[in-house]
Structure formats: C-alpha cells, structure tokens
Amino acid sequence: MTVSVFSVVLGIAAAGASGLVGSFALMKRMTLAGDVVSHLALPGLGLAFLWHLNPLYGAAVTLAIGIVLIDQLQRRTGFTSETAIGVIFVAALAIGTLVTPTEDLIDALFGGLEQVTAGGFIAGMTGCAVVLGTLFILRHKLITIIFSPDLAASLGINVRRVNFVYLCAFGLTILLGLRSLGSLLVGAMIIVPAAAGRRLAKTLDQFLIASSVTSIAAVGLGFAIALRWNLTPGPTIVGVGSAIFALTLLRRG
Amino acid sequence: MMAIVAVKHLSVTLDGHPILRDVNFEIDEGESVAIIGPNGSGKTVLLKSMLGILPYEGEIIWQRGVTVGYVPQKIEADRTVPLNALALLRAKAGVIGCETNEIATTIARAGLTEEILTTQIGHLSGGQFQRTLIAFALLGNPRVLFFDEPTASMDEPGEEQIYDLIHRFQHEMKITPVVVSHDISFVYRYASRVLCLNRAGVCYGPPRGVLTAETLEQLFGSRTFYEHAPHS
Numbered sequence: 470m471t472v473s474v475f476s477v478v479l480g481i482a483a484a485g486a487s488g489l490v491g492s493f494a495l496m497k498r499m500t501l502a503g504d505v506v507s508h509l510a511l512p513g514l515g516l517a518f519l520w521h522l523n524p525l526y527g528a529a530v531t532l533a534i535g536i537v538l539i540d541q542l543q544r545r546t547g548f549t550s551e552t553a554i555g556v557i558f559v560a561a562l563a564i565g566t567l568v569t570p571t572e573d574l575i576d577a578l579f580g581g582l583e584q585v586t587a588g589g590f591i592a593g594m595t596g597c598a599v600v601l602g603t604l605f606i607l608r609h610k611l612i613t614i615i616f617s618p619d620l621a622a623s624l625g626i627n628v629r630r631v632n633f634v635y636l637c638a639f640g641l642t643i644l645l646g647l648r649s650l651g652s653l654l655v656g657a658m659i660i661v662p663a664a665a666g667r668r669l670a671k672t673l674d675q676f677l678i679a680s681s682v683t684s685i686a687a688v689g690l691g692f693a694i695a696l697r698w699n700l701t702p703g704p705t706i707v708g709v710g711s712a713i714f715a716l717t718l719l720r721r722g
Numbered sequence: 723m724m725a726i727v728a729v730k731h732l733s734v735t736l737d738g739h740p741i742l743r744d745v746n747f748e749i750d751e752g753e754s755v756a757i758i759g760p761n762g763s764g765k766t767v768l769l770k771s772m773l774g775i776l777p778y779e780g781e782i783i784w785q786r787g788v789t790v791g792y793v794p795q796k797i798e799a800d801r802t803v804p805l806n807a808l809a810l811l812r813a814k815a816g817v818i819g820c821e822t823n824e825i826a827t828t829i830a831r832a833g834l835t836e837e838i839l840t841t842q843i844g845h846l847s848g849g850q851f852q853r854t855l856i857a858f859a860l861l862g863n864p865r866v867l868f869f870d871e872p873t874a875s876m877d878e879p880g881e882e883q884i885y886d887l888i889h890r891f892q893h894e895m896k897i898t899p900v901v902v903s904h905d906i907s908f909v910y911r912y913a914s915r916v917l918c919l920n921r922a923g924v925c926y927g928p929p930r931g932v933l934t935a936e937t938l939e940q941l942f943g944s945r946t947f948y949e950h951a952p953h954s
Contacts, residue, residue, distance in 0.1 A: 496803050609816030615803060616810055616843070620858065623773040623792045624817050667802070671842070673809045 475590045476649075480688050482597040483645040484658070488684030489604050490642045491663035492677050493635065496615045500660050502539045505558045506636075507643045507656035509535030511565025511577060514652060518573040528647055535561075536640045540633050565652070580651030580703030589648075596645050603638040607631055612673070650703040661710040662687060668717035683713050726751045726788055726866060726898055727772065731780040734764070734771050741767045744780075745923045749915075751785075751865070754892055755900045756913035756929070760942050763920045765902045766795060769868050788866060791859030795870035795902075799851065801844030807854040808839045811861055818862045825861065831895075832857035833887070848875040852884065860891070867891060869901040873908075881905070885912060909933070 494503050510528040517527025535557075542553055569577050585593070604611075610631045613621040618628050639659070646655040666680030691706030725748035734742040742764045749755055757765050771778040773792055784790075811825050829839065834857050838850045846854060852872065859867055869888065873881040885908060891897040903909060909916050909929050916933060918924040918941050925932040925941075 496800070496805075498800070609813040612805065612809065612813040613817055615800075616805060616813075617794065617797045619770070619775055619794055620792060620797075621817075622775040623790070624814065625774075626817060667804065670804050672806060672840075673804055676804045 473584055475585045475587075477689075477692060479585055479590055479593045479597075480649060480692060481685055482594060483642070484662075484684040484688035485681045486597045486600040487642050487646055487658045488662045488666065488681035489677060490600060490639055491659040491661075491684070492666060492680040493604070493611055493615075494639065494659055495663040495667060497611075497635075499543075501554055502543070503639060503643075503659055504656045505554050505561070506532060506535045506539060506640055507647075507652055507659075508558055508561045508565070509538075510643060510647055510655070511652040512561055512568060513565075514577040514647070515565045515567075515569030515573075518570050518577065519568060524577070525644060525647065528652070529644055531561075532640045532644055536633075536636050540636055543632070544629070575701075576651065578651045578653040579701055580647070580649045580654060581701070593645060596641055600638045600642050600645070603634060607635060611635060650706065654703045654707045657707045658684060658687070658710065661707065661714055665710070665714040665717045668714070668720060683710065687713060724785060725749060725783075726785050728783045729772070729781070730783070732768075732771065732782065733779045734767050734776060735779075736767070736776070741921065742771070742778075742919075743922045745919070747917055747923060747926045749866075749898060749900065751898055752892075752896065753898055753914045754888075754912055755898070756909040756916045757900065757902045757919055758904070758906070758909060758916060758941070759919035759924075765919055766870055768919065769870055769900070769902065773868065789862060789864040790866045790868060791862070791864035791897075793852075793855045793859045793867065793869045793872060795874060797855070799843045799846075801842075803842070803844065805843050806840055807834055807843065807846075807857065810843070810854065810858055814858055814861050820862050824863075828857050828861045831891075832860055849880045849883075852876065852880075856884075856887065863895070864897065866898045866900060869899060871902050871904065873903075873905065888912070 494500060509531050513527035513529070513531030514524045515527070517524040538557065539554070565577070566574065575581075610621065610626050613624065613626060614628055614631060621628050642659065643655050646658050650658060662684035663680045665683045666676050669679040670676035687710035688706055691709040692702060694700065694709065695702040695705040728748045730746055732742060732745040733740070745768065757768065759765050767776060769792070770776040772782055773790060811828065815822060815825055832853050834853055838846060838854060841850070843851065843854065852875075867888075872884050872888070876884065888899050888901065889912060892899055901908070901913070913929055915927060916929045917926050918932070918937060920941050925937045
C-alpha cells in the first residue's frame with residue numbers, strides 16, 4: 470500500500486482541527502452528542518454506496534440532519550434528551566448497517582485509505598480552514614458560554630446561535646475524518662486527543678495545544694504504523710490515540 | 723435628571739407560571755439600590771429580565787449607552803474545565819472589544835491576586851471565586867453593577883470586604899450598584915433606595931421611609947426579618 474503526500478497533509482490538518490474542536494466539545498460536555506452526530510453519517514454513507522455516489526455527499530446530508538436534530542434536543546432541557554440521543558444513536562447504526570452494501574460496510578464503519586484526488590484535497594483543506602477559522606472567531610464567545618450561558622447572554626452573545634455554529638464546525642470536522650476513520654471511529658478522534666490533552670494541561674492555552682498535538686501525533690504515527698504492517702488505518706490511529714491517553718494516566722494530575 | 727433605567731409594568735411568565743407582575747420603579751444615576759424579598763419572590767428573575775436574558779412584558783428603558791455588569795448568585799463552575807480568571811477576563815475583553823490594558827486595571831480594582839488569576843476556577847474558594855466574578859463584571863467600565871446575593875456563601879469578614887468593595891466602586895468609579903440582599907444591615911447602611919419585591923413591587927423608596935413594620939410583615943409574612951435589623 471502506498472500513500473500520497475496529499476493524504477498525509479490532509480490527515481494532519483484534519484487532526485489539528487479535530488483536536489481543537491474536541492477540546493471545546495469536552496469543555497461543553499457534549500461528547501455523547503458528538504458520538505450521535507458521527508453515527509448519523511453511516512446511513513448517508515450506506516445510501517451513497519448503494520446508489521454509487523460519492524459517499525461523503527451522502528454522509529454530509531445525514532450529518533446535517535443530525536446537527537439540526539441535536540440542536541433541537543439541546544434546546545429541550547428537562548426533556549430526557551440523553552435517552553433520545555441514545556435511541557437515535559443505535560437507530561442510525563442499525564439503519565446504516567442495513568442499507569450499506571456488505572462489501573462496503575467495513576470501510577463505512579472503520580474507514581479505508583483511498584488516494585485523495587486533487588479536488589478532494591482542496592475541498593478537505595478548505596474544510597479544515599473553515600473549522601479553524603470558525604473556532605478562532607468564536608473562541609472568546611465559546612469560552613464565555615462554557616463559563617456561564619447567563620453571563621454570556623448578559624454581554625449580548627446570542628448563545629443559541631454560537632452553539633449552533635459550533636455544532637456545524639463539529640459536523641464538518643466529522644466529515645473531514647470520515648474517509649480515513651469511518652463513522653464508528655471518527656468520533657474517537659474528537660474525544661480521545663482532548664481527553665489526553667486535558668490530562669496534560671493546566672491552562673486553556675496548554676489544553677488547546679496539547680489536544681491538537683496529541684491528535685496530530687496519533688494520526689501521523691497511526692498512518693505510519695498502518696503502512697508499515699499493512700493494517701487498517703482507522704483502528705490503528707484510534708489505537709495510537711488511546712495509547713497516548715493511557716500514557717497520560719501515568720502522570721499525576 | 724433622567725433615570726438611568728425605568729421599569730414600567732414589568733411582568734415575567736416562565737413556563738406558564740407568572741413570576742413577576744406589574745413591577746414599576748426607576749433608578750437614578752449615583753444611587754445605591756437594594757432589592758429585598760423572600761425566596762422565590764422573583765429577585766433574580768427581575769435582574770435577568772433587565773439584562774435581557776429572560777423574555778418579559780412591559781417596558782425596561784435604559785438610558786442610551788449604559789452598560790451593565792452582572793455578578794450572578796451562583797455559577798456551578800465545572801471543576802474539570804482548565805479555565806482561570808485571566809483566561810475569563812481575556813475572553814470577555816475579546817467579546818466586548820476592550821483594550822488589553824483594561825484587564826490589568828480591572829485586576830487591581832477587584833483585588834485579584836496572582837494566585838487567584840492562575841488557579842483553575844473550580845479550585846478557588848468561595849471568596850476568591852466571588853472576586854473573580856466581580857472582576858469579570860467590572861471589565862469594560864460598566865455604569866451599573868448588578869449583584870445577586872453577593873455574600874450568600876461567605877463568612878462575616880468576607881461579607882464586609884465585599885460590601886466595602888461595592889461601596890468603593892460607587893464612590894471612586896461612579897458606578898450605580900443594584901444589590902439583591904438578604905442582609906437588612908446592608909440595606910440600612912449602604913442603600914439609598916430599597917425595592918421590596920414579592921412577585922409584585924411591594925414598596926420602593928429610601929429604606930428608613932419605606933421599611934415599616936407593616937411593609938416587612940406584608941413582604942415576609944412575619945417580623946423575624948425586621949427584628950434582625952440594627953437599632954440605629
């Protein structure tokens with residue numbers, strides 16, 4: 470198996486974006502919602518495989534539906550939203566598994582490393598730039614909301630809108646990682662590096678940097694190991710990320 | 723003199739339950755206003771409506787260009803979040819677009835020590851966290867400061883320090899404080915006007931004029947609150 474420089478560059482850029490998105494997801498305590506969003510990609514992937522379309526187009530459509538759904542659920546506090554999230558989670562997985570052609574199922578769930586086309590590379594890098602730009606613009610507002618939604622609202626921040634835009638950046642990050650990680654594992658690359666970064670950091674800046682570096686290291690090392698021993702890249706990357714997290718547990722904190 | 727804020731026929735209904743009904747009052751610049759009332763009388767809801775956090779009926783007319791700082795009663799700080807006071811102040815400075823040197827001025831005014839600035843918010847003591855909230859509210863030089871039960875989780879020396887701080891802001895920075903308080907001695911010592919609230923406005927005026935035994939009984943249903951008052 471060979472891999473182009475473009476795939477690696479795109480993988481690293483997407484890893485940096487997912488480390489940052491994951492840091493905010495961890496602080497916003499929306500890791501569960503993140504899993505649901507990523508699993509909603511599966512029915513889209515499956516239908517696209519079935520109809521011989523670009524699988525990412527299908528995933529984009531169902532991800533968008535997932536984002537609107539999660540946004541609506543988050544607004545309904547008091548309603549047992551966690552239960553609803555759990556149901557959507559398994560339903561998406563079941564429907565996705567049923568509609569995905571058997572020969573494509575493993576790729577859809579765990580990702581496969583295909584060569585990136587020039588168009589795919591440009592689209593992917595643009596996606597990374599959009600995610601990073603969105604987080605950069607929203608960072609002060611997101612932090613204020615994480616501290617206290619009421620204080621944020623008292624400063625004139627439209628809390629719902631900022632949360633929704635963040636969720637869209639989250640969905641886009643999932644889409645960026647879907648090709649190589651698959652819908653079952655892509656959520657892990659949002660959560661695992663952030664969990665490791667959190668163990669290593671005392672301040673916000675350290676946290677954001679540590680999460681991104683962990684994410685990039687997991688993707689880089691994971692790619693290398695997968696190529697060397699001819700393994701499936703998705704599980705290898707997530708395995709390396711989890712190993713880094715396990716190492717951070719050795720540190721007292 | 724034009725009122726800094728005028729509240730007219732304010733009513734608030736949350737989830738179908740009426741919380742406030744036809745509340746009317748005005749605050750002039752330079753005053754120090756206390757809001758008192760029993761638990762569940764709508765004090766916090768009143769502040770949040772005035773801040774635009776909660777929807778309401780009626781009118782809340784702020785003088786043009788007035789900014790308001792808000793020190794909420796309690797924030798359940800997430801202990802796992804790696805945020806410290808400095809990061810929070812920087813975030814607010816970014817949101818309201820104020821100069822970075824204002825952060826240093828605010829830190830000095832609120833008396834934030836290096837230790838408070840660099841400790842994760844989840845690990846601060848009650849008093850340290852309160853000062854962090856005050857600094858957050860002060861940044862950007864607001865003309866009005868809302869305090870919701872600023873001494874609720876504090877011991878007596880801590881209370882005195884917070885009251886002194888509020889008093890200083892009023893005189894040195896020309897801030898108009900609006901303080902929700904359970905502490906009747908604070909009302910008598912510092913407030914130029916007091917709003918008695920029990921879902922509707924029960925009284926409004928200078929404490930010594932409006933806080934009669936009858937008003938307090940109407941407000942709290944007994945005289946216990948009144949009997950705690952200092953005999954001055």
